[in-house]
Amino acid sequence: xxxxxxxxxxxxxxxxxxxxxxxxxxxxxxxxxxxxxxxxxxxxxxxxxxxxxxxxxxxxxxxxxxxxxxxxxxxxxxxxxxxxxxxxxxxxxxxxxxxxxxxxxxxxxxxxxxxxxxxxxxxxxxxxxxxxxxxxxxxxxxxxxxxxxxxxxxxxxxxxxxxxxxxxxxxxxxxxxxxxxxxxxxxxxxxxxxxxxxxxxxxxxxxxxxxxxxxxxxxxxxxxxxxxxxxxxxxxxxxxxxxxxxxxxxxxxx
Amino acid sequence: xxxxxxxxxxxxxxxxxxxxxxxxxxxxxxxxxxxxxxxxxxxxxxxxxxxxxxxxxxxxxxxxxxxxxxxxxxxxxxxxxxxxxxxxxxxxxxxxxxxxxxxxxxxxxxxxxxxxxxxxxxxxxxxxxxxxxxxxxxxxxxxxxxxxxxxxxxxxxxxxxxxxxxxxxxxxxxxxxxxxxxxxxxxxxxxxxxxxxxxxxxxxxxxxxxxxxxxxxxxxxxxxxxxxxxxxxxxxxxxxxxxxxxxxxxxxxxxxxxxxxxxxxxxxxxxxxxxxxxxxxxxxxxxxxxxxxxxxxxxxxxxxxxxxxxxxxxxxxx
Ligand SMILES: Cc1cc2nc3c(=O)[nH]c(=O)nc-3n(C[C@H](O)[C@H](O)[C@H](O)COP(=O)(O)OP(=O)(O)OC[C@H]3O[C@@H](n4cnc5c(N)ncnc54)[C@H](O)[C@@H]3O)c2cc1C
Numbered sequence: 097x098x099x100x101x102x103x104x105x106x107x108x109x110x111x112x113x114x115x116x117x118x119x120x121x122x123x124x125x126x127x128x129x130x131x132x133x134x135x136x137x138x139x140x141x142x143x144x145x146x147x148x149x150x151x152x153x154x155x156x157x158x159x160x161x162x163x164x165x166x167x168x169x170x171x172x173x174x175x176x177x178x179x180x181x182x183x184x185x186x187x188x189x190x191x192x193x194x195x196x197x198x199x200x201x202x203x204x205x206x207x208x209x210x211x212x213x214x215x216x217x218x219x220x221x222x223x224x225x226x227x228x229x230x231x232x233x234x235x236x237x238x239x240x241x242x243x244x245x246x247x248x249x250x251x252x253x254x255x256x257x258x259x260x261x262x263x264x265x266x267x268x269x270x271x272x273x274x275x276x277x278x279x280x281x282x283x284x285x286x287x288x289x290x291x292x293x294x295x296x297x298x299x300x301x302x303x304x305x306x307x308x309x310x311x312x313x314x315x316x317x318x319x320x321x322x323x324x325x326x327x328x329x330x331x332x333x334x335x336x337x338x339x340x341x342x343x344x345x346x347x348x349x350x
Numbered sequence: 351x352x353x354x355x356x357x358x359x360x361x362x363x364x365x366x367x368x369x370x371x372x373x374x375x376x377x378x379x380x381x382x383x384x385x386x387x388x389x390x391x392x393x394x395x396x397x398x399x400x401x402x403x404x405x406x407x408x409x410x411x412x413x414x415x416x417x418x419x420x421x422x423x424x425x426x427x428x429x430x431x432x433x434x435x436x437x438x439x440x441x442x443x444x445x446x447x448x449x450x451x452x453x454x455x456x457x458x459x460x461x462x463x464x465x466x467x468x469x470x471x472x473x474x475x476x477x478x479x480x481x482x483x484x485x486x487x488x489x490x491x492x493x494x495x496x497x498x499x500x501x502x503x504x505x506x507x508x509x510x511x512x513x514x515x516x517x518x519x520x521x522x523x524x525x526x527x528x529x530x531x532x533x534x535x536x537x538x539x540x541x542x543x544x545x546x547x548x549x550x551x552x553x554x555x556x557x558x559x560x561x562x563x564x565x566x567x568x569x570x571x572x573x574x575x576x577x578x579x580x581x582x583x584x585x586x587x588x589x590x591x592x593x594x595x596x597x598x599x600x601x602x603x604x605x606x607x608x609x610x611x612x613x614x615x616x617x618x619x620x621x622x623x624x625x626x627x628x629x630x631x632x633x634x635x636x637x638x639x640x641x642x643x644x645x646x647x648x649x650x651x652x653x654x655x656x657x658x659x660x661x662x663x664x665x666x667x668x
Binding site for chain 1: 449533534586595618631642
């Protein structure tokens, strides 16, 4: 079973500050990480491979220095990785074409796994776009999958219902964060991953012509979240409660 | 042409409201799409709410599959030369729109909070970075695909005198290799957190499902109330149906008062409730992130605080 996982490197969204003067989010100097749900996708890929045999390949379109975060996924247990360096604006059309270019270079595959969405932009476009460009079925929002020799079954969580879908291979699956608990690699795993191959192919190597972006960012403005932050602590519960009720009374909500 | 499709009627009416405005600006027609049932009454209604034209599609396709709906909509978009396509941003729409965009090599913007036309260009706004910023974007491809979340735009008032064309069509699709083998409806409570005035929201700080009754008792002190929850309470523990789930991947709420009880305040939760007028946090951990995002807070055990708070509010009212 050949499994490909599309992974994205993002900045840690929790740490983003809004610059008070410019009212812009400050993205410089933040830690990079693999988008959380992509790790669930990698975990699931490893689980299926360990059961059925085969290999897990990571593919990423991302900054050239992303080899560092990709290594974490190899340490988790993925077998190899392909990085297509891309430092320009992240356009879903362009990125999905680059991913397809890379996937075609990788050869045969049975399952392509993605996270439901990335944690920074939360659009969830890459999975369905890749599935369409490869003309294969998509099973999105999978909270459980069972892979067989001939077919895979996925439970899709649609919020108001759970839809169980079956498909033959190849198929693209996007997973939710509830599907598993991604493993934390041990020191041994991290050392062992140092020798696993990370291939680097330039955009020009995977597509004959890089498309121009379909969506252009005009402006990004920060949304401030100034709150009163009146916290009642280090006092008996009764006292804290009466202070809160008094405040809510003044706000006119009681 | 501006084309609109959503599987849910209310969302469709909201999209037609905005779609009408955009079509007027572009001096183009607004077309609604209904797939799968020959519901003339619904088509008439869409016309009353702003559509110039409704495609009523008969097909061999049964339940929603993005692969198959992509084929149906691609045909309609090309035939009607639509430059702007609005797709309802529920789970189906969110997996359909990008697939459709890939087929058309088009730009797609997910979950727009605003759309306008500037000099003939389609300009969108959406929140990114879990609500910390708003991105203003311009679509540069021939067609632009936009997903629209519910409660973003208002429907027009129905105009029973409006005329429009209902066009019946049969579109056969290449069936997907995938097969739906089971559908389990989840429990429904019928609650609508998006419209609530006061929300009491429960997190992992609650030890048992039964204890949510404490939150209900607090909520019972207010009019227009609803119970909310964090993602794990719904998605991991199944203590409350999805309708209660607030956050980045759940419902976006803006009540007058939001009580976050036993919720740590991770940014993905904040993303769903940051527009609340007043945020009150109850958490036993003084360092919990939720306090940074709260107007008022009590550091304490919810099992002690809630019963006293309920009594105190009751007394304050009398
Ligand atoms: C892609 C993605 C999307 C997500 N979308 C959402 C979303 O839409 N909505 C959402 O909510 N989350 C979402 N999350 C999850 C989010 O990151 C957090 O994991 C989640 O919000 C935590 O829920 P919680 O606060 O209930 O639990 P915890 O983080 O476990 O917090 C429990 C809190 O309860 C407090 N507590 C414990 N006992 C008591 C007590 N007796 N009295 C008072 N306080 C107590 C603790 O101090 C703690 O702060 C998403 C995550 C990802 C990766």
